[in-house]
Amino acid sequence: GEDSRSFHVSIQAPLSIASVGETHSITAVAGGQLILECPEDAVPPPNIEWHREGSPLREDARRQVLAEGRFLQIQAVGTADGGEYSCRATNALGDTSLRIQVEVHG
Numbered sequence: 001g002e003d004s005r006s007f008h009v010s011i012q013a014p015l016s017i018a019s020v021g022e023t024h025s026i027t028a029v030a031g032g033q034l035i036l037e038c039p040e041d042a043v044p045p046p047n048i049e050w051h052r053e054g055s056p057l058r059e060d061a062r063r064q065v066l067a068e069g070r071f072l073q074i075q076a077v078g079t080a081d082g083g084e085y086s087c088r089a090t091n092a093l094g095d096t097s098l099r100i101q102v103e104v105h106g
Contacts, residue, residue: 023084023099028077030106036072038087038098046089053083079104 028034038048048069050057059065062075069089074081082104088097 023101025101025103027103027105028074028081030077030079030104032077034074034077034081034102036074036085036087036100036102038070038072038089040070040087040089040096042089042091042093044091046091046095048087048089051086051088054086057085077104079106 026034026036036050038050040046040048045068048065050065050069050072057063057065057072064073065071066073069087072085072087082102084099084101086097086099088095
């Protein structure tokens with residue numbers, strides 16, 4: 001006879017946003033849509049917070065945080081949306097952050 005078992009193994013992995021400490025630069029076109037990504041696949045899944053110019057980002061009709069914080073979507077981008085955005089991912093094993101400089105061109 002045969003006997004088979006399956007196991008689900010969960011491995012805790014530290015936070016590892018690519019190129020920590022670097023500021024990424026993104027150019028957006030006014031009137032378009034912008035999606036910023038916080039590339040994080042840590043285990044356990046981190047709590048992700050978005051900030052703009054150092055202040056917690058408030059969601060509204062144009063700015064929405066998607067996929068538990070992994071993405072920040074901005075609709076109808078305007079010049080006022082330019083500036084430094086950052087995402088901070090925190091889990092039991094620590095925290096890490098990524099800065100993204102956004103420039104908006106008409």
